[in-house]
Amino acid sequence: MNSHSATAQASPNIAFIKYWGNRDSALRLPVNGSISMNLDGLFTRTSVSFQPSLALDELVINGRQVGGKGLERVSGILDLVRQAAGIAFRAEVVSENNFPTGAGIASSASAFAALALAATRAAGLEWPESAVSRLARLGSGSASRSIPSGFVEWKMGQADDDSVAVSIAPPEHWDLADCVAIVSSGHKATGSTEGHALAPTSPLQGARVADAPRRLELCRRAVLERDFNALAAIIELDSDMMHAVMMTSQPQLFYWKPATLAVMESVRSWRNDGLPVAYTIDAGPNVHVICPQAEMAQVAALMREIPGVLDVLQARVGGPARLV
Ligand code: DP6
Numbered sequence: 001m002n003s004h005s006a007t008a009q010a011s012p013n014i015a016f017i018k019y020w021g022n023r024d025s026a027l028r029l030p031v032n033g034s035i036s037m038n039l040d041g042l043f044t045r046t047s048v049s050f051q052p053s054l055a056l057d058e059l060v061i062n063g064r065q066v067g068g069k070g071l072e073r074v075s076g077i078l079d080l081v082r083q084a085a086g087i088a089f090r091a092e093v094v095s096e097n098n099f100p101t102g103a104g105i106a107s108s109a110s111a112f113a114a115l116a117l118a119a120t121r122a123a124g125l126e127w128p129e130s131a132v133s134r135l136a137r138l139g140s141g142s143a144s145r146s147i148p149s150g151f152v153e154w155k156m157g158q159a160d161d162d163s164v165a166v167s168i169a170p171p172e173h174w175d176l177a178d179c180v181a182i183v184s185s186g187h188k189a190t191g192s193t194e195g196h197a198l199a200p201t202s203p204l205q206g207a208r209v210a211d212a213p214r215r216l217e218l219c220r221r222a223v224l225e226r227d228f229n230a231l232a233a234i235i236e237l238d239s240d241m242m243h244a245v246m247m248t249s250q251p252q253l254f255y256w257k258p259a260t261l262a263v264m265e266s267v268r269s270w271r272n273d274g275l276p277v278a279y280t281i282d283a284g285p286n287v288h289v290i291c292p293q294a295e296m297a298q299v300a301a302l303m304r305e306i307p308g309v310l311d312v313l314q315a316r317v318g319g320p321a322r323l324v
Pocket of ligand 1: 194282283
């Protein structure tokens with residue numbers, strides 16, 4: 001019998017076509033498919049160890065013991081693994097991010113991806129990628145996309161077992177980069193889980209969802225054909241549409257700060273001057289600027305000059321979640 005412990009590492013991802021709203025929030029079945037790119041160099045590393053001596057699951061994130069809602073969410077995933085493997089042991093989960101929490105990079109995607117892979121292996125399960133992606137999805141929707149490699153599509157699917165993410169191209173397919181403008185390191189007012197629940201209160205959500213298959217097709221094609229202009233147009237539209245839904249939800253979710261808009265305007269003007277750049281924004285004020293790797297250093301330097309930009313993180317295209 002194996003040792004009942006395993007360690008896995010996963011990268012966060014940036015969505016090109018966003019996940020916003022669930023048709024089943026308990027199962028995290030989304031109202032639309034989504035497409036993303038994994039972020040190389042940034043990762044969560046998580047060890048899971050099932051131990052007969054433990055009375056309860058234990059969770060340590062970046063050296064701090066975590067209880068309450070955070071622990072419950074992790075225990076929910078561990079329960080599914082225990083059930084599938086037929087074990088009753090509680091687990092010790094130790095997790096570290098190599099990127100600053102509160103830097104506006106969502107850590108739930110890399111965290112639940114690393115947890116799903118480490119927990120299944122620790123329990124002796126050797127699941128195919130799709131099954132691990134489904135398990136990660138149950139912890140955090142976007143985590144499903146941090147299991148496969150490179151450029152990834154999360155298919156909305158028909159049900160729990162086929163709402164999973166698959167790689168549409170490996171990292172080396174297209175030398176893109178993400179330069180993240182950190183404009184605020186404060187904690188977000190409303191987290192994604194609460195945000196998804198508000199999506200249907202916006203009168204614009206229906207239009208956003210109805211048009212999603214078209215945007216997914218345009219984005220998939222832009223990635224497969226390495227067409228930067230097409231990618232820029234579709235990811236900015238998709239991000240703007242999601243934020244329009246957020247801004248018109250009840251209660252309203254307004255994530256932008258003045259510096260958010262300043263970066264968006266700079267990106268538009270650099271592109272008019274011939275620089276290949278495009279913005280996309282998640283559930284927070286920081287702006288992800290996508291560009292070819294050849295332009296990454298120049299773009300990051302330009303971004304640092306914008307008043308209100310506190311820092312710029314840079315990432316290339318990342319691989320799959322893996323055991324370490
Ligand atoms: C705006 O995956 O963080 O980043 O399933 O509740 O954990 P939960 O939500 P989460 O939502 C991500 C929202 C987004 C868009 C995206 O990444 O697709």
